[in-house]
Amino acid sequence: MLIINNYDEFAAHAGKELGVSEWHQINQQQINQFADATLDHQWIHVDETRAVEEGPFKSTIAHGYLTLSLIPYLWKQIIDIRNLKMEINYGIEHLRFAQPVTVNSEVRLKVKLVAIANLRGVTKANIGIELEIKDQRKPAFTGEAVFLYHFIS
Template sequence: MVVVNSYEEFEAHLGKEIGISQWHTIDQDQINKFADATLDHQWIHTDEEKAKNEGPFKATIAHGYLTLSLIPYLWKQIADIRNIKMEINYGIESFKFGQAVVVNSEVQLKAKLQSITNLRGITKVIIQATLIIKDQPKPAYTGDVMFLYHFN
């Protein structure tokens, strides 16, 4: 895990891979809870029998937005940003989904610091986020996520 205490320490990682999270298993319970939270109960996510018999993946798959929502959780396994008053999820850009995440797949986040900007004392970072699926050749997605850090 990378520890960052200041803008300058963050800047030292510019253009570099910061790290990779631990593996996280996306199980049916998590998919169902996400479906309930977002009111998205499309059968390809929640109907295990129909997905097995009629679906293109022969099993349910995680919602694309579920996989995106894991970014803050997995990012905190990669970088410990200290000495801050506040952290804000600021935005996402240019995400491309490359492959579906089948139920019970293990995923991990790979993060690279694309850019860092000092916005009048607020640190804006753009992290290239790639969600790797264990034993699969293509990632679930790649794109840029933005965070704002208010260092003390």
């Protein structure tokens, strides 16, 4: 795990891969709980029988936004940013969903520090993100997560 204590330590990794998370399996229970939380009960996600019989993937698939919601959990497996007053999820740029994640697939996050800037004491980090699917050529998604870090002076 990469440990970062301040802006200078973070900036030293600009343009470099920061690492990859552990594999995480997305099961039907997690998909159903996400559907309940977001009120998105589209059959391709929650109706296992119909998904097998009628769906193009012959199984249910995870919501795209479920896969995105794993970013903070998987990110924390890669990097430990210390000495913070606050951190903010600022945005996601250039996001593209490349392939659906079928139920019981394993995914992991691969990250790179694309850009970093010191904005009057606030660190803005653009992190290249790719959610890999085990045994699949194409990722679930690619893009850039943007975080703001307020380091303790």
